[in-house]
Structure formats: C-alpha cells, structure tokens
Amino acid sequence: MRTFKKIAILSTMTLLLTALLSACGSNAMSVNGTDTMTSGGQEDTKVDTIMVSEVYHNLLYLPLYVANNQGFLEQNRIELSPIRAAGSGPTALSSVISGESAFSFHGPEHVAFANAKGGDARSLVLLSGSAPVWAVAREGVSVSSPEDFKGKTIVVGLAPTSSNSLMRKLFEDNNIDIDKDVTITEVQNGSELGAVLAGKADIAFVYEPQLDQGIAEGLHIVHDFTKDYPDFAFATMNTTTSFIEKNPDLIQRFVTSIEQALDYIHSNPEGAKAVAVKEFPNLDKKVVEQAVQRMIDSKVYPADGHINESAFEAAIGMQRFIGNLKEDLAYEDIIDASFTK
Secondary structure (H helix, E strand, O other): OHHHHHHHHHHHHHHHHHHHHHOOOOOOOOOEEEOOOOOOOOOOOOEEEEOEEEOOOOHHHHHHHHHHHOOHHHHOOEEEOOOEEOOOHHHHHHHHHOOOOOEEEEOOHHHHHHHHOOOOEEEEEEEEOOOOOEEEEOOOOOOOOHHHHOOOEEEEEOOOOHHHHHHHHHHHHOOOOOOOOOEEEEEOOOOOHHHHHOOOOOEEEEOOOHHHHHHHOOOEEEEEHHHHOOOOOOEEEEEEHHHHHHOHHHHHHHHHHHHHHHHHHHHOHHHHHHHHHHHOOOOOHHHHHHHHHHHHHOOOOOOOOOOOHHHHHHHHHHHHHHOOOOOOOOHHHHEOOOOOO
C-alpha cells in the first residue's frame, strides 16, 4: 500500500515538474486589467479579471464562494472568470505555474511537494483549518475508543487523500495494525458511504457534506478529527513567488476578500449557508445547511486567514508520516504570511 502511494505521488510530481520546466521558472500573468476613472481622473479603480483553480467544488472553499457571491471580490476590484475544477492539488497548482491561473486552492502540502522538486510557490491565506474528517458508522456499530476500530470493515477514500492519511495516523498512534486488525477498502472520494449504507461495511471516513448525508440516512459519528487536530492547515490559497513579486497589490486585495468572507461566515452563518446552497443546488438544502453549521461549530472555517506555524507543521508533519515528503522544508519555504492581518 505504501509503495503504491509513493508511486502515485512521484507520478503527480513528475507532471508538476514538467509544467514547471515548460514555464521556464516564471508564472505568466493571467490578469486582465480594466481601468475606470475616479471623478478626480485618478486610475485607482482598476478591475482585475483572473482565473483561479480549485481541486473540485466543495465546502472547504466556501470562503472563496462567499467572497465572490457577497461582493467582497468586487469591492476589492477583482472579477473571477469561471472557477476551474482541476481534479487534483498538483494539477491545480500546475495551472498556476503554467500561467493559466493566478491562484490555486488546495492544501499547502502540494506547495511543499512542488518546492521539494525545485518549484517556488507559496501558500498565502487559510480557508479551512482543523482537520474536517469524520468517521461514521452504521446502526449497531459503536466505537468508544480507537481500540474499538479493531475487527471493523472500513471504507476510506483512495490514498493519498487526507482522510486516508488521518485514518492511518490514528491507527498507528493506537497500535492498530492496518493489515491485520482492520479490513480496509479504498474507494473514489465521495463514494465512501455506499458500502456502509448497504450494510457491507461498518465505518466510513468522510468529509462534509457526505457526513451529514450519512447522518440523514441513519449513520452516526464515531470519531471526529477536528478534535484531534484543532490547528491544521487544510485548504489554502496558493500562487508562485514570481506572481507575488509582480502583483503584490492584487494579492493583498484577494487575501483581504477572503478574510472579509471569513468574517462574514462567522457573523452571518445564515448568509453563508445561503451561499453554500446556491453553490451546491443538486444537494439537499438541509444537508448543506447542517454541513456548513457543523464546519463553523468545529472551527473548520478559521476566525482569520493567517496560516500559523503550528497549523503548517500539523499539515506537513502528516505528509512526512505517510512518506510523501522527505525534505526538511521550513515554514518560510512554503508560507508567505505577509498579506494576512
């Protein structure tokens, strides 16, 4: 299993390095400015139209959607082209390195992977902290302590997704042999609940909104990783150092928009839920609203966007545990916190 994961990481890093080399070490401008004049004739209302890339549309990036829907980006003179769903962290970051996108949204570990291979990217602002992963079980299955996972049939997303990594760290820390003490099936992210709801598995490790979808179907929480890792850099906004050097004002305006969105989520939860419902029209409204409330209550959405060193170490330490990252990269090698308040 570990060999498979290492091969997968090496493959994605090879693709990322190829994109890096093809860009000749530079991040092409993907910003189109439209100047409008103030009454005094000063060009201080330039609107930048940019493209951004996310891994896939999900609640981890709700601050981005709130910033866009509630007008914070517009207030800060930024217009988004349609958000690009890249499908993976390395692909999203590669879009930035190639100059196609200005910013990418994923975990800071992908910046670490790229920089370890010679890249020069940075994470700028935190959108989701803590570790928003939960274990849910079918009726009749109880877990009072990690020891109770032994003997269970478990479904989890394909490695190296974070839910898989967190599960393995939990078992390692509690002397649970992953090959002998439990039966694990890895599936595509988002399909973890199926086997549990069908009675073919005992427990699934999931993100939101799958968690509240499962609860609506009668499942119950048996482990909450937000309590294990209250400080964890899970989803960040990222770009390259060359883009930072060329566009500091734009970056400050975008970071400010994200922090305004975080303030809004905490001061107006109902408004944040309304944005989420709009962004996910195919999901049950009640499920989406409960998922957002749970993420607020669990402090998944941080009070501000600053990426502190303990959150960074928790995220990168998990990658070292899994074996995805061997290089010793410092906080300053990955994080540029100069734009957060």
